[in-house]
Amino acid sequence: MNYSENGVKKKAEALRCRSVRISKKVQVLFLRLGFLLLIGAFFYMSYLGYRYMHSMIDEVPNVKTIELVPTGKPTLILDDSGETVRTLTADDINRSYTMLDQMPRNLQNAFIAIEDSSFRSHEGIDSVGTLKAFVTGLTNGGNFSQSSTTITQQLLKNQVLTGGEEHDFASRFKRKFKELYMALSLENRYSKDEILEYYLNTIALGQNTLGVEAASMRYFNKHVSDLTLSECATLAAIAKNPVSYNPINHAARNRNRELLVLTAMQEQGLITSEEYEKAIEDNVQVRVQRYNEEYVKDKNPTSFFTDALILSVIEDLKKELGYTDTQAANAIYTGGLVIKSTQDTNMQTVCDKELNDPKNYPSNVKYQLNYQLTIEHTNGILESFNFSDMKKWYEENNKPIKSYFKSERQAHAVIAPFRHHVVTKQDTVIAESIRTIIEPQCSFVLMDQTTGEIKALVGGRGEKEESLCYNRATAATRQPGSTMSVLSAYLPALDTSGITLGNVYDDTKYNYPNTEQPVNNIYKDTYHGLTTERDAIKNSINVVAVKTLDQVTPHVGYSYLLNLGFTTLVDGYSDDTGHSYTDISLPLALGQLTKGVTNHELTGAFATIANGGVYHQPHLYTTIKDKDDNTLIDHTMSTSKRVMKESTAWLLTDTMREEVAEFDSGSVKFGSSDMVIAGKSGITTDNNDLWFVGYTPYLSAGIWCGFDGNRSQKNGNYHKLIWKNIMEKINSRYETKNSFPAPEGIISATICTKCGKLAIDNLCEDAVGGSCKRVEFFTESTVPTDSCDCHLRCRICKSSGLLAGDGCPEADVYDVVYLQKKDEAAGEGKTQDSPLIMPEYLIDSICEIHNASR
Structure with a gap:
C-alpha cells in the first residue's frame, strides 16, 4: 500500500473523479427522465386538447341543418299578474328577402369594404386578425370581443350562435372556437354570393328593420335595387351599431361613417374618384330626415309601454348576455321568449283613458x-x-x-x-x-317606489300609428324647471352640507357670482327677503336655490344627480364653434340644462325620495325566459343603492307634502280620501313645460305636458288635474294613509323663520308683518342652539312716532318688534322684508316732545 503523501493525494483524486462521474450519470439520468416526462406530458396534453377540441366539434351544429334565415317562434309579453298582453312575431319587424342579383353591386361592395375587405379571398376567417385577437384575448382574461370578425362569422353570430353563453374564459373560448370552426365549414358548403346574400338579408339596420330591403324602404322609401352609391354607403354605415349610427336619430355620426365607407371603397378600387366625389356631395341624411315620415301606418302598433320594454330588452340582451343587435332582434321577434313585464294592466288602462280624454285639456287645442x-x-x-x-x-x-x-x-x-x-x-x-x-302633448310614468317597477307608461296622446315611435316618456328630454332644485341643490344641502330646512337665505336681487347675469325668480321683480329653505322649496324661489347650490357646489349637486340615475346630463363638451357646454354650473339649481331630462328618469329620482332615500333602477320587466323556459335575465331583485340618508328623504317629503297641502290641494289632493301626497311642480318660461312629480305612500308618478315645439301655454294647471284623476283612481285600491311617518332621529324645534335660530317667546310672534315662529324638523346633530337675534322690540311714542324715552307717558307708548337686517343684505331693491325693517329715522332718535330736556 502506498501511504506516501503523493499516494494519498492520488487516491483522493481518484475517489473525487469517481464521485463526479457518478454525479454526472445521475444528472444525465434525471435529464433523460425529465425529457421523457415532458414528452409524455406534451403527448398527454395534446391528447386532452384533441379530446377537448373533438368534444367542442361534436357540439357544433351541422352546417347542413342550420337555418340561416330563421322562421322563429313568437315571443310572449306578460303583465305583472302573468297574463299575456302582447304577442310579438316576425310580422312585427320589417323584414323582406331579396336575391343578391337584385342588390346593386355598390351595396355589396360598400358592406364588404367597411366590414370585411378580404371577404372574397379568405376562407371564412381572417387568419392574421384572428391570431392577434386570440393572443389579446388570452392576455385579457378571455375577452375575445376585439376579435377580427368576417362577414361569414357575423352571419353565424347573428343567425346561429345565441348570446348569453360567455360567462367565463372557458365558455368564451368555446364560443369563439365554434364560431371559427363553423365559419370554415360554412365556406365549404356555400358560395361567397350565397353567404353575402344571407348576410345582407338578415343584418339589423336600425328602426326595427332586418335586411337591406327593409332598411331601404324604411330610410329611403325605395327598393334596394334603386339605391344610389351614397345611399348604399349610408346603409353600410349603420351596420357598426344600428342604434348609434342610424341616419334618423344620429345623422352626424352616420354621415361621418358613410364618408369612411366611401373612402374605403375608393382605396380598395371599388369605385372611381369621380364616383367618390359625386357621392360625397350628396347629403343623404337630409333626405332621410324628410323621408322619415313617409311609410305606411302600422295596423297593429305596439303600446308605448311595450315600445319601451322592447328597447330595454334589446339593450339588456346586448349588455348582459353579449348579444349582437341582430341576435337581440331575432330573439325578440322570432326567439320564443317569455318576458314578464312590470305592467299593471288596470293601472295602464286608467292612464291611457285619462291622458287621451279631451276634457282634461284646454279647449283651445x-x-x-x-x-x-x-x-x-x-x-x-x-x-x-x-x-x-x-x-x-x-x-x-x-x-x-x-x-x-x-x-x-x-x-x-x-x-x-x-x-x-x-x-x-x-x-x-x-x-x-x-x-x-x-x-299640447303629454307623457306619464307610474312607478312602485319600493321596487323600481314601472306599472304604467304613456308616451303621448292621440292615436298611435306605429310601433317604436317617438316616446315622450323615455326619449323626450325637456327642461325640468323647479323640480330639479329639490334634487340638485336642496337634497345635497340637507344630506351632506349641514344645512337644515330652517337655514335662512336672503331672497333679493342677485347675480350669478362674477357675472352681470341676474338670477330671476318666477315672478321676476318679486323678492321675499329672508327665507328658510323650507319656504324656498315650497315657493320655488330661484335665488335661494342658486345660493344653496353655490354653497353646496355644483360638482356635489351634479354627483347626486348621477347617483339618482340621470343619464342625459352633460359634464362638459365644446361644439365646432368652440362654445362650451356643461351642466356642472349654478343654473343646474333651476333645471337649466344642456339637453334636459326624461320623465322616466325624473320620476325615478323622486321615487327614491319616496322610498326613504334608496334608489331602485326603474325597470319594465322582471324576467326573460327562452323558449325552453331557461331564465336568461332576472331583474326580480332590481339594482338598488342608498343615495341619501333616510332623514334627508323624510325632510324633503315633509316639505313637499306641505307644498301640496298649501298650494296644490285644489288641483292635486284627492276628493274621495285623505290620502297623503307629496310632490313638486316644475314650470319653465312661458309655461313651455309643465311638470308635476309626486307620490303617495304606495306609488310615484310624473306627468309632463307641453308642445313638442316648445310653444307657450296660457293654462298652467291642467296637468295637475290629470295627475290627480289618475292617481286618485289607482290609489283607491290601497288603504288610506294620511301621513308619512318620520324615521328615528327626527327632532322638532320652534324657530324664527327670519334667522333660523330658536324663537324667543313674546318676541318673534309679535313681529311686524305677523308671527315668525314655526315648528321645524331637524336631525339630532342639526338642531339650532342659539336664540333669535334678528328681531328687536322697540318702544314707540304715539305723539312723536319716535323711540319712547323715559319721559314719555306709559299711556302714549306701544311696542313694535322690528326686523334687524344689515344694509348690505337689503339688496339694491325692495323685498317683502322692507316694510318689516326698523326705519332709519328711528335709529338713535328719541321723542323730543316728552324728552326735550334730555
Missing part, C-alpha cells in the same frame, strides 16, 4: 302639421319637401302661415296650393305623408 312629399322629375332626380319648405313658400308669397292650426281641416287646407306649385304634370309623386299631431 292646436294641431301640428307633419307634411312630407317626395317627387321624381323627368330627369330622374328626386326632390323632397316638408312643412318647413311649405311655410317658407307661403312667406315668400306674403301669405305666412302659423306652425299650429286650430283644426285638422285648417291644417289640411294649406297643402293643396303648395302641392300645386311644386308638382308639375311631368313629375311623379314617389311618396306623400300627411299627419296632424294634437297639441
Whole structure:
C-alpha cells in the first residue's frame, strides 16, 4: 500500500473523479427522465386538447341543418299578474328577402369594404386578425370581443350562435372556437354570393328593420335595387351599431361613417374618384330626415309601454348576455321568449283613458302639421319637401302661415296650393305623408317606489300609428324647471352640507357670482327677503336655490344627480364653434340644462325620495325566459343603492307634502280620501313645460305636458288635474294613509323663520308683518342652539312716532318688534322684508316732545 503523501493525494483524486462521474450519470439520468416526462406530458396534453377540441366539434351544429334565415317562434309579453298582453312575431319587424342579383353591386361592395375587405379571398376567417385577437384575448382574461370578425362569422353570430353563453374564459373560448370552426365549414358548403346574400338579408339596420330591403324602404322609401352609391354607403354605415349610427336619430355620426365607407371603397378600387366625389356631395341624411315620415301606418302598433320594454330588452340582451343587435332582434321577434313585464294592466288602462280624454285639456287645442312629399322629375332626380319648405313658400308669397292650426281641416287646407306649385304634370309623386299631431302633448310614468317597477307608461296622446315611435316618456328630454332644485341643490344641502330646512337665505336681487347675469325668480321683480329653505322649496324661489347650490357646489349637486340615475346630463363638451357646454354650473339649481331630462328618469329620482332615500333602477320587466323556459335575465331583485340618508328623504317629503297641502290641494289632493301626497311642480318660461312629480305612500308618478315645439301655454294647471284623476283612481285600491311617518332621529324645534335660530317667546310672534315662529324638523346633530337675534322690540311714542324715552307717558307708548337686517343684505331693491325693517329715522332718535330736556 502506498501511504506516501503523493499516494494519498492520488487516491483522493481518484475517489473525487469517481464521485463526479457518478454525479454526472445521475444528472444525465434525471435529464433523460425529465425529457421523457415532458414528452409524455406534451403527448398527454395534446391528447386532452384533441379530446377537448373533438368534444367542442361534436357540439357544433351541422352546417347542413342550420337555418340561416330563421322562421322563429313568437315571443310572449306578460303583465305583472302573468297574463299575456302582447304577442310579438316576425310580422312585427320589417323584414323582406331579396336575391343578391337584385342588390346593386355598390351595396355589396360598400358592406364588404367597411366590414370585411378580404371577404372574397379568405376562407371564412381572417387568419392574421384572428391570431392577434386570440393572443389579446388570452392576455385579457378571455375577452375575445376585439376579435377580427368576417362577414361569414357575423352571419353565424347573428343567425346561429345565441348570446348569453360567455360567462367565463372557458365558455368564451368555446364560443369563439365554434364560431371559427363553423365559419370554415360554412365556406365549404356555400358560395361567397350565397353567404353575402344571407348576410345582407338578415343584418339589423336600425328602426326595427332586418335586411337591406327593409332598411331601404324604411330610410329611403325605395327598393334596394334603386339605391344610389351614397345611399348604399349610408346603409353600410349603420351596420357598426344600428342604434348609434342610424341616419334618423344620429345623422352626424352616420354621415361621418358613410364618408369612411366611401373612402374605403375608393382605396380598395371599388369605385372611381369621380364616383367618390359625386357621392360625397350628396347629403343623404337630409333626405332621410324628410323621408322619415313617409311609410305606411302600422295596423297593429305596439303600446308605448311595450315600445319601451322592447328597447330595454334589446339593450339588456346586448349588455348582459353579449348579444349582437341582430341576435337581440331575432330573439325578440322570432326567439320564443317569455318576458314578464312590470305592467299593471288596470293601472295602464286608467292612464291611457285619462291622458287621451279631451276634457282634461284646454279647449283651445292646436294641431301640428307633419307634411312630407317626395317627387321624381323627368330627369330622374328626386326632390323632397316638408312643412318647413311649405311655410317658407307661403312667406315668400306674403301669405305666412302659423306652425299650429286650430283644426285638422285648417291644417289640411294649406297643402293643396303648395302641392300645386311644386308638382308639375311631368313629375311623379314617389311618396306623400300627411299627419296632424294634437297639441299640447303629454307623457306619464307610474312607478312602485319600493321596487323600481314601472306599472304604467304613456308616451303621448292621440292615436298611435306605429310601433317604436317617438316616446315622450323615455326619449323626450325637456327642461325640468323647479323640480330639479329639490334634487340638485336642496337634497345635497340637507344630506351632506349641514344645512337644515330652517337655514335662512336672503331672497333679493342677485347675480350669478362674477357675472352681470341676474338670477330671476318666477315672478321676476318679486323678492321675499329672508327665507328658510323650507319656504324656498315650497315657493320655488330661484335665488335661494342658486345660493344653496353655490354653497353646496355644483360638482356635489351634479354627483347626486348621477347617483339618482340621470343619464342625459352633460359634464362638459365644446361644439365646432368652440362654445362650451356643461351642466356642472349654478343654473343646474333651476333645471337649466344642456339637453334636459326624461320623465322616466325624473320620476325615478323622486321615487327614491319616496322610498326613504334608496334608489331602485326603474325597470319594465322582471324576467326573460327562452323558449325552453331557461331564465336568461332576472331583474326580480332590481339594482338598488342608498343615495341619501333616510332623514334627508323624510325632510324633503315633509316639505313637499306641505307644498301640496298649501298650494296644490285644489288641483292635486284627492276628493274621495285623505290620502297623503307629496310632490313638486316644475314650470319653465312661458309655461313651455309643465311638470308635476309626486307620490303617495304606495306609488310615484310624473306627468309632463307641453308642445313638442316648445310653444307657450296660457293654462298652467291642467296637468295637475290629470295627475290627480289618475292617481286618485289607482290609489283607491290601497288603504288610506294620511301621513308619512318620520324615521328615528327626527327632532322638532320652534324657530324664527327670519334667522333660523330658536324663537324667543313674546318676541318673534309679535313681529311686524305677523308671527315668525314655526315648528321645524331637524336631525339630532342639526338642531339650532342659539336664540333669535334678528328681531328687536322697540318702544314707540304715539305723539312723536319716535323711540319712547323715559319721559314719555306709559299711556302714549306701544311696542313694535322690528326686523334687524344689515344694509348690505337689503339688496339694491325692495323685498317683502322692507316694510318689516326698523326705519332709519328711528335709529338713535328719541321723542323730543316728552324728552326735550334730555
